[in-house]
Amino acid sequence: MLDVDSATMTATDRLRIGVSACLxxxxxxxxxxxxxxxxxxxxxxxxxxxxxxxxxxxIGLGTPREAIRLVRRSAxxxxxxxxxxxxxxxxxxxxxxxxxxxxxxxARSGLDGYxxxxxxxxxxxxxxxxxxxxxxxxxxxxxxFAEALMATLPNLPVEEEDRLQDPRVREHFIDRxxxxxxxxxxxxxxxxxxxxxxxxxxxxxxxxxxxxxxxxELGRLVARGASLxxxxxxxxxxxxFMAAIAKAASRGRHANVxxxxxxxxxxxxxxxxxxxxxxxxxxxxxxLRPRRAPLTLIQxxxxxxxxxxxxxxxYLHPEPRELRLVEIV
Numbered sequence: 001m002l003d004v005d006s007a008t009m010t011a012t013d014r015l016r017i018g019v020s021a022c023l024x025x026x027x028x029x030x031x032x033x034x035x036x037x038x039x040x041x042x043x044x045x046x047x048x049x050x051x052x053x054x055x056x057x058x059i060g061l062g063t064p065r066e067a068i069r070l071v072r073r074s075a076x077x078x079x080x081x082x083x084x085x086x087x088x089x090x091x092x093x094x095x096x097x098x099x100x101x102x103x104x105x106x107a108r109s110g111l112d113g114y115x116x117x118x119x120x121x122x123x124x125x126x127x128x129x130x131x132x133x134x135x136x137x138x139x140x141x142x143x144x145f146a147e148a149l150m151a152t153l154p155n156l157p158v159e160e161e162d163r164l165q166d167p168r169v170r171e172h173f174i175d176r177x178x179x180x181x182x183x184x185x186x187x188x189x190x191x192x193x194x195x196x197x198x199x200x201x202x203x204x205x206x207x208x209x210x211x212x213x214x215x216x217e218l219g220r221l222v223a224r225g226a227s228l229x230x231x232x233x234x235x236x237x238x239x240x241f242m243a244a245i246a247k248a249a250s251r252g253r254h255a256n257v258x259x260x261x262x263x264x265x266x267x268x269x270x271x272x273x274x275x276x277x278x279x280x281x282x283x284x285x286x287x288l289r290p291r292r293a294p295l296t297l298i299q300x301x302x303x304x305x306x307x308x309x310x311x312x313x314x315y316l317h318p319e320p321r322e323l324r325l326v327e328i329v
Contacts, residue, residue: 020117021052099148214244
């Protein structure tokens with residue numbers, strides 16, 4: 001369940017997300033219809049500044065129009081073609097040229113993420129049908145526009161709309177959106193190595209939940225940051241940080257992080273309080289409680305006891321918007 005209050009968010013707070021225009025209800029599909037997604041429009045919509053894109057319309061194809069598909073002419077052909085179904089008109093170069101220009105403009109527009117239409121030969125992120133010289137189509141393609149988007153902006157959080165129906169995927173995607181925005185905002189300013197160290201420290205527990213090894217590697221990177229050229233440091237950190245955040249955090253790793261935080265103050269709790277916290281973490285680990293249960297208790301004790309080492313940890317104190325946009329599962 002999403003519990004949100006749009007009145008608390010201003011226009012500048014809103015996530016700026018690129019999206020396949022048909023998902024917002026725009027009648028841009030080949031048959032003149034749309035694929036309006038209620039989750040995106042009705043639930044996330046009040047908190048998002050959408051940047052709608054329809055590559056097929058934007059390269060000049062009409063609505064309605066002949067359907068298109070991905071084609072591989074021979075088994076040893078490494079290059080996919082984008083063709084109309086009936087007349088077999090090759091649109092590949094036209095779409096690739098457009099995609100380079102459009103993605104370049106999007107890169108300058110300050111996107112926080114992108115949501116693509118599943119199965120689209122222009123926008124599909126994965127498992128798009130590829131028609132070959134014989135037999136059934138293989139589900140091993142990626143849309144031509146999506147390919148350009150993900151190659152040019154490899155750190156940008158990108159997801160397909162159907163996967164966002166899964167609460168865990170949705171939570172993970174929204175975490176990635178906010179993480180990307182926080183990092184990009186830091187790097188857009190006159191940042192210092194000390195500022196990057198502070199950013200990494202604030203995200204240390206978050207990184208541990210996603211990838212402990214990446215957390216350690218990024219820690220070593222910022223530790224030698226003063227010896228690196230600033231652009232190199234920023235680029236390497238952004239790549240490593242977003243690659244780590246892109247890895248789904250498992251229940252076990254979350255439970256380990258919760259236990260790690262609890263160890264910082266459990267010796268200051270009464271016996272019953274200590275047992276209650278341990279029980280909630282164990283119940284979460286076994287799938288009997290949502291993560292919010294032990295997390296809320298840790299927040300309470302850490303604040304009451306003023307645990308200095310947990311101050312400013314994004315894992316423990318994410319932006320209020322993030323807590324309202326997703327149910328922590």
